[in-house]
Amino acid sequence: MANSAQTQELVYLVTGGCGFLGEHVVRMLLQREPRLRELRIFDLHLGPWLEELKTGPVQVTAIQGDVTQAHEVAAAVAGAHVVIHTAGLVDVFGKTSPETIHEVNVQGTQNVIEACVQTGTRFLIYTSSMEVVGPNIKGQPFYRGNENTPYEAVHRHPYPCSKALAERLVLEANGREVLGGLPLVTCALRPTGIYGEGHQIMKDFYHQGLRLGGRLFRAIPASVEHGRVYVGNVAWMHVLVARELEHRAALMGGQVYFCYDNSPYKSYEDFNMEFLGPCGLQLVGTRPLMPYWLLVLLAALNTLLQWLLRPLLLYAPLLNPYTLAVANTTFTVSTDKARRHFGYEPLFSWEESRTRTIRWVQTAEGSA
Ligand SMILES: NC(=O)C1=CN([C@@H]2O[C@H](COP(=O)(O)OP(=O)(O)OC[C@H]3O[C@@H](n4cnc5c(N)ncnc54)[C@H](O)[C@@H]3O)[C@@H](O)[C@H]2O)C=CC1
Numbered sequence: 011m012a013n014s015a016q017t018q019e020l021v022y023l024v025t026g027g028c029g030f031l032g033e034h035v036v037r038m039l040l041q042r043e044p045r046l047r048e049l050r051i052f053d054l055h056l057g058p059w060l061e062e063l064k065t066g067p068v069q070v071t072a073i074q075g076d077v078t079q080a081h082e083v084a085a086a087v088a089g090a091h092v093v094i095h096t097a098g099l100v101d102v103f104g105k106t107s108p109e110t111i112h113e114v115n116v117q118g119t120q121n122v123i124e125a126c127v128q129t130g131t132r133f134l135i136y137t138s139s140m141e142v143v144g145p146n147i148k149g150q151p152f153y154r155g156n157e158n159t160p161y162e163a164v165h166r167h168p169y170p171c172s173k174a175l176a177e178r179l180v181l182e183a184n185g186r187e188v189l190g191g192l193p194l195v196t197c198a199l200r201p202t203g204i205y206g207e208g209h210q211i212m213k214d215f216y217h218q219g220l221r222l223g224g225r226l227f228r229a230i231p232a233s234v235e236h237g238r239v240y241v242g243n244v245a246w247m248h249v250l251v252a253r254e255l256e257h258r259a260a261l262m263g264g265q266v267y268f269c270y271d272n273s274p275y276k277s278y279e280d281f282n283m284e285f286l287g288p289c290g291l292q293l294v295g296t297r298p299l300m301p302y303w304l305l306v307l308l309a310a311l312n313t314l315l316q317w318l319l320r321p322l323l324l325y326a327p328l329l330n331p332y333t334l335a336v337a338n339t340t341f342t343v344s345t346d347k348a349r350r351h352f353g354y355e356p357l358f359s360w361e362e363s364r365t366r367t368i369r370w371v372q373t374a375e376g377s378a
């Protein structure tokens with residue numbers, strides 16, 4: 011909790027503060043930002059857990075709002091020193107229309123930028139994604155790349171398109187004059203696939219495994235590496251950036267940073283088994299049980315079914331051509347840019363991240 015020896019003067023706003031990552035950012039700020047006076051949490055859906063935070067030394071203000079509504083965003087931003095913008099529509103399954111994804115992720119981000127400019131907030135941190143880089147539509151591997159690795163970042167899917175556009179808006183806004191005459195300082199963090207307590211897809215895989223008698227069936231070759239990062243370390247990186255942005259504005263302003271830690275490089279499924287294995291699940295097969303062409307066919311069939319059923323119901327399975335391409339393309343990062351620029355070291359070791367995640371899957375056992 012905040013150390014009372016330091017002056018508590020700062021007001022932070024976290025958009026999307028009730029989401030999977032947002033909740034970890036909120037809790038991390040309360041634990042590790044001693045200069046915090048007020049923490050505003052802005053989200054479309056407020057979580058009941060916010061209540062327990064309101065008894066601490068920091069004023070916690072919950073704001074139910076929509077980032078697509080410029081006036082709601084401006085009201086929440088006014089008077090904040092730092093904005094951490096994590097709110098977004100994370101939909102790669104076709105649950106929402108491309109227009110809505112664009113509106114929330116791109117227009118919502120534009121609203122946050124304009125609110126900073128109009129109200130005089132100087133520091134903006136944007137949660138971007140590895141997806142702004144790749145995997146691209148050609149399925150080219152990105153093997154242990156860094157922020158400068160050349161890669162043909164070409165997308166068609168609405169989610170990565172929206173994240174790439176929003177990231178560009180944030181980076182281009184760096185240096186804009188805000189109310190009061192000082193420059194806006196922005197930067198973007200690009201997590202790879204986040205895991206940890208609250209990771210809904212992990213829970214879905216767990217329950218699917220339970221339904222299948224404790225087994226999951228390998229679909230992707232073990233040789234395909236997929237980048238993963240623990241949610242606590244992603245949150246920590248946001249907190250550090252927010253803390254350092256003022257003093258290192260010239261170095262950090264307008265920059266992008268991959269979010270990384272010491273999680274091992276593995277395939278998506280083998281990585282999940284690090285947690286699901288100790289919870290009693292088994293991954294069947296050392297090689298994919300189905301030929302890849304059949305998965306491609308099933309994924310295409312799912313797209314067709316989604317389209318046909320749309321007037322009647324929402325059919326949005328995990329497998330579609332896009333998720334298959336992402337899961338089946340090597341994409342891993344190896345970088346130290348965050349350490350060099352603002353002294354980032356992962357707060358949680360791989361062992362601790364793993365233990366915490368396993369404990370969470372086990373306690374989430376009953377909540378199918
Ligand atoms: N989950 C992952 O593996 C990764 C996520 N990201 C990014 O991290 C951010 C957070 O993602 P998650 O926590 O996984 O997603 P999430 O869906 O758990 O959290 C997003 C939050 O944003 C809120 N939100 C959505 N639309 C809103 C609107 N119109 N107005 C206000 N709030 C709204 C939601 O209610 C939710 O609480 C997103 O920007 C996402 O693009 C980036 C890389 C990987």
Ligand SMILES: CC(C)CCC[C@@H](C)[C@H]1CC[C@H]2[C@@H]3[C@H](O)CC4=CC(=O)CC[C@]4(C)[C@H]3CC[C@]12C
Pocket residue numbers: 100102138139140141202203204211229230278328329332333334336337
């Ligand atoms: C057997 C199937 C083919 C396995 C399907 C797994 C997929 C649902 C997930 C595999 C990779 C995931 C994505 C990846 O971790 C990168 C992401 C970054 C983001 O910014 C948002 C989430 C995601 C797109 C993530 C979504 C689920 C997967 C596609």
